[in-house]
Amino acid sequence: MSETTLPETAAVSIRQLSKSFDGVEVLRDVNLEVAKGEVVTILGSSGSGKSTLLRCINWLEQPDRGSIHIAGQRIGVDDAGRPMPVKTLARVRARTGMVFQSFNLWPHLNVLHNVTEAPIHVLGKSKREAEEHARALLEKVGMSHKADAYPNTLSGGQKQRVAIARALAMQPEVMLFDEPTSALDPELVGEVLAVIKDLSAEGYTMVIVTHEMAFARAVSDQVVFLEKGLIIERADPETFFTNASTERVRKFLERES
Ligand code: ADP
Ligand code: MG
16 A cells, blocks of 8 residues: 555554664564554563564654554655654654653643643643643543642652643644553552543543553453564454463463463
């Protein structure tokens, strides 16, 4: 299919993506389509390439081969295969919102200003409009009561919920989550997963790397399993968790449950 005839509905389209570090291939010919409104979870052991795959989607890592389109727009290189101008790249990258394991909020800004910073300075929104939207998003993640608080006064779960609101404030086509609960104390995991579940119910498009199996089963439309940089299984969650076709995945699930 040519680049100009990508289906309207694909929020993310990854074709034949490969990436090496120091001569070791950590992603091998990865193909993945994420439809608008779809939730895809990526599972796999540590070192299987999950973070690298997410980081290629928003060009934090540059793939060696293959193409990635966000809502029909190619990221990283122009149609002639040349590196995109920095400004164009920033614009395409802004169509993705990323939530990391470590929340990395701006410590010198209160919660509200963490959320309004990029919409004002990158999207050129007025302060009033950005704050109105930010307050609605903080409400959505259950953090409106902390709008004036500074990050260092928040729990890990609260920080992560603010980080989610901050990413949403850019109105991305797709939200990318890289183990959003792995740095949290166990008692704080649930509140963050609940927020992500709400987003899925609202129709947000999301690609989520997680080790939370029950969550993945509940929230996914598609589950993808990476093994040494290869997608070795992809299925709807019911099939994936009850009837995986590869021995490797069945072993993984036994260990994780
Ligand atoms: P996962 O997120 O599944 O644990 P990663 O995508 O982080 O896996 O890493 C996949 C492989 O690539 C690992 O072997 C890791 O050591 C290697 N790797 C990741 N990032 C880099 C990097 N910037 N430089 C060199 N090797 C890297
Ligand atoms: Mg990782």
